Amino acid sequence: MARVVVDVMLKPEILDPQGQAVANALPRLGVTDVTSVRIGRRVEIEFAGEPDLDRAREIADKLLANPVIEDFEIHLESPEGSGEPVPAVNGAGEPS
Amino acid sequence: MRIGVVTFPGSLDDTDASRAVRIAGAEAVRLWHADKRLPMIDAVVLPGGFSYGDYLRCGAIARFAPIMDAVVDAARGGMPVLGICNGFQVLCEAHLLPGALTRNQHLRFRNHDQALRVENAAAWTNAYEPGQQVVIPVKHGEGCYVADERTLDELEATGRVAFRYLGGNPNGSRRDIAGITNEAGNVLGLMPHPEHAVEALTGPSTDGLGVFTSVLKHLAGAPS
Numbered sequence: 088m089a090r091v092v093v094d095v096m097l098k099p100e101i102l103d104p105q106g107q108a109v110a111n112a113l114p115r116l117g118v119t120d121v122t123s124v125r126i127g128r129r130v131e132i133e134f135a136g137e138p139d140l141d142r143a144r145e146i147a148d149k150l151l152a153n154p155v156i157e158d159f160e161i162h163l164e165s166p167e168g169s170g171e172p173v174p175a176v177n178g179a180g181e182p183s
Numbered sequence: 184m185r186i187g188v189v190t191f192p193g194s195l196d197d198t199d200a201s202r203a204v205r206i207a208g209a210e211a212v213r214l215w216h217a218d219k220r221l222p223m224i225d226a227v228v229l230p231g232g233f234s235y236g237d238y239l240r241c242g243a244i245a246r247f248a249p250i251m252d253a254v255v256d257a258a259r260g261g262m263p264v265l266g267i268c269n270g271f272q273v274l275c276e277a278h279l280l281p282g283a284l285t286r287n288q289h290l291r292f293r294n295h296d297q298a299l300r301v302e303n304a305a306a307w308t309n310a311y312e313p314g315q316q317v318v319i320p321v322k323h324g325e326g327c328y329v330a331d332e333r334t335l336d337e338l339e340a341t342g343r344v345a346f347r348y349l350g351g352n353p354n355g356s357r358r359d360i361a362g363i364t365n366e367a368g369n370v371l372g373l374m375p376h377p378e379h380a381v382e383a384l385t386g387p388s389t390d391g392l393g394v395f396t397s398v399l400k401h402l403a404g405a406p407s
Contacts, residue, residue: 101329102355104290150247153240153276155283156329 091134091143095152095159096127131164138163184209184402186395187224189254189270191216191245195232196267196378203378204228207395216248225402226263227254229270231322231376241284241325242272251277263306263398264370268323271362271372280365280372281338282330287323288355294322296387297375298349299361303342305368310397317390319375321353326374328356328363338363345371 097103103125110124130151132143143161152159186204188211190197201211212224216234221227234245245251251273258264258279266274274280287293296318301311311317330338335357338344346362354374362373377391 101285102288104286104288108290150243151239153243153283155275155281156285 089138090164091132091138091140091161092164093130093132093143093147093151093159093161094127095130095147095157097125098156098158101156184226184399185212185222185224186210186398187212187214187221187227189214189216189227189229189250191232191234191248193233193236194230194269196230196376197232199376200228200230200267200378203381203391203395206381207392207399209395209399214250216245216250218250219253221250221253221257224262226265226398227257229254229264229266229273230378231268231270234269234273237269237325240272240276241269242274242276245269245273246276255279258365258370261367261369263401265307265394265398266370266372267376267378268326268374271374272325274370274372279370280363281334282328282363284325284374285327285329286325287327287353292322292324293326293353295320295353297321297353297361299346299375300349301345301393302347303345303364303368305345305364305371306401307364307371307373307394307397308345310393310400316349317393318380318388319377319391320379320387321375323354323374326354326356328354328360328374330357335360341366343368346373346375 106125110121113121140161147159147161186209188197188201204211212222238244255277272284275283299317299319301308301315343364344360345364348359348361352359361375362371364371377394380386380388380391382389
C-alpha cells in the first residue's frame with residue numbers, strides 16, 4: 088500500500104539550535120566543509136484505502152506542522168520504491 | 184469565584200495552580216482533558232507540564248483534547264484564560280495567541296528564579312503596578328517565543344506584551360517576551376510559573392499571586 092510522506096522543516100528564518108549543535112560537532116569527526124545543518128521531521132501516513140493527498144495535506148496543516156514556524160512538503164511513496172513520480176505539495180507560503 | 188484548572192495527561196503543575204487559586208481566595212475546580220463541556224466557572228487555567236509527552240510539538244496534541252473546544256469558545260466569549268508554560272504552548276497551538284514557543288536557543292533546560300517586568304494591566308495583570316518588577320520561577324526547555332516582526336510590532340504597539348524578562352533572557356525569546364495577551368486582554372500566555380511564587384515557604388517570593396488576584400479583581404468588575 089502506498090504511503091504518504093510528510094516532511095516538516097523549520098522555516099528558513101527560524102533558528103534551528105539542534106541543527107547548529109550537530110553542525111558544531113562535525114569538526115570532531117574531521118568534517119570541516121559543512122556550512123549548515125538543519126533538522127526536520129519525516130512523518131509517514133498510511134490510509135485504510137487509497138492514499139488521499141488532500142486529506143494528508145489537511146492533516147499536515149492542522150496537526151503535523153505549525154505554520155507559524157514550519158513548512159511542509161507531501162509526496163507519495165510507492166511500496167517498492169518504483170517511483171511513479173507525484174508532484175510534491177508544498178505547504179510553504181500558503182495562507183492559513 | 185470558581186476557577187477551573189485543566190489536567191491533561193502529562194500535566195505537572197495542575198495541583199500547584201489549584202493551590203494558587205485557593206490562596207488567592209477563589210474556589211479551584213478540577214477539569215479533565217476528556218470533558219466536553221465546562222462546568223459553571225468564571226475563568227480557566229491551563230497548567231504547566233508535558234501534556235501528551237510533548238510529542239510532535241509542545242501543546243500540539245493537547246490543542247485537540249475534547250475540552251479545548253469548550254475552552255476556545257469560552258475564551259472567544261471573553262472568559263479569562265491563563266496558560267502557564269505548557270499552557271502557553273497550548274494557547275499558541277490553539278491560535279488563541281499569536282506566535283510559537285520553540286526550543287531554548289542554547290538547548291539547555293532553564294530552572295531558576297527569574298526577574299520580570301509587568302508591562303500591561305489586563306485581566307490577569309491588573310493587580311500589579313505598571314512596570315512593577317517581580318521574581319517568578321522559570322522551568323522550561325522550549326520557551327523561546329517567536330513570531331514574525333509584524334506580529335511582534337503589533338504586540339508591542341497594542342500593549343499586549345504582559346511580562347518581559349529582566350536581567351538576562353533565559354531562552355532567546357524575541358524582544359525578551361515572557362508573556363503576551365490576546366487582543367481582548369482576557370487570554371494570557373506566560374512562560375514563567377506564577378503558581379510557584381504564591382507563599383514564602385515554597386517560593387522565591389509571593390509575586391505570582393498577583394496574576395490570580397488580578398483575575399478576581401477583573402471578574403469583580405474592577406476597571407482593568
